[in-house]
Amino acid sequence: GQQVMQIPQYQHVQEGEDFTTYCNSSTTLSNIQWYKQRPGGHPVFLIQLVKSGEVKKQKRLTFQFGEAKKNSSLHITATQTTDVGTYFCALNSGGSNYKLTFGKGTLLTVNP
Amino acid sequence: NAGVTQTPKFQVLKTGQSMTLQCAQDMNHNSMYWYRQDPGMGLRLIYYSASEGTTDKGEVPNGYNVSRLNKREFSLRLESAAPSQTSVYFCASLPATGVSPLHFGNGTRLTVT
Numbered sequence: 001g002q003q004v005m006q007i008p009q010y011q012h013v014q015e016g017e018d019f020t021t022y023c024n025s026s027t028t029l030s031n032i033q034w035y036k037q038r039p040g041g042h043p044v045f046l047i048q049l050v051k052s053g054e055v056k057k058q059k060r061l062t063f064q065f066g067e068a069k070k071n072s073s074l075h076i077t078a079t080q081t082t083d084v085g086t087y088f089c090a091l092n093s094g095g096s097n098y099k100l101t102f103g104k105g106t107l108l109t110v111n112p
Numbered sequence: 113n114a115g116v117t118q119t120p121k122f123q124v125l126k127t128g129q130s131m132t133l134q135c136a137q138d139m140n141h142n143s144m145y146w147y148r149q150d151p152g153m154g155l156r157l158i159y160y161s162a163s164e165g166t167t168d169k170g171e172v173p174n175g176y177n178v179s180r181l182n183k184r185e186f187s188l189r190l191e192s193a194a195p196s197q198t199s200v201y202f203c204a205s206l207p208a209t210g211v212s213p214l215h216f217g218n219g220t221r222l223t224v225t
Binding site: 041044088 | 154155156157171213214215217218
């Protein structure tokens with residue numbers, strides 16, 4: 001089956017520092033999605049990447065999709081306490097049924 | 113629109129008891145999913161229903177059954193609960209197969225003693 005590795009598992013930063021989480025797949029992906037889950041909440045969709053080498057930005061968040069479509073990253077510039085939560089990548093390798101395989105997530109904590 | 117609604121929000125069961133987790137969506141989505149979330153394990157797919165009338169196993173289906181009652185509702189049943197099924201359960205829905213984000217419910221926190 002499809003394997004997905006997400007690192008790091010945990011990251012603690014001081015407010016204002018940058019943060020990056022990485023997602024790697026064992027197979028070539030048709031697309032990748034990123035979700036954020038606040039403590040006690042449910043996952044909320046952030047973005048979807050489809051094209052090889054794609055880079056998308058949402059304010060302080062930058063998302064990249066690797067050239068080989070096997071890896072992706074999420075970078076947050078100058079973290080804020082509102083960034084606290086777990087960030088998940090979700091992979092879809094394609095096919096007729098749409099199944100997303102989630103990474104184990106990166107828990108980000110921010111010290112004010 | 114309420115989106116994806118899960119009931120109950122919390123439940124405590126004794127080993128061997130049965131229960132059904134309910135999920136309903138009002139967005140006319142085709143596909144619906146059940147995930148479980150355990151610390152350090154991310155979200156693991158239990159069962160999904162790509163369309164009304166179909167269901168398929170996900171990554172961790174053992175000990176669960178599902179029913180896609182109609183387009184709106186997708187229930188998850190535990191016939192004989194075990195402590196290993198203590199988890200947070202999320203229902204999610206998707207507009208159509210293809211490139212779309214999942215919409216999640218608020219989750220059901222289940223404890224089996």
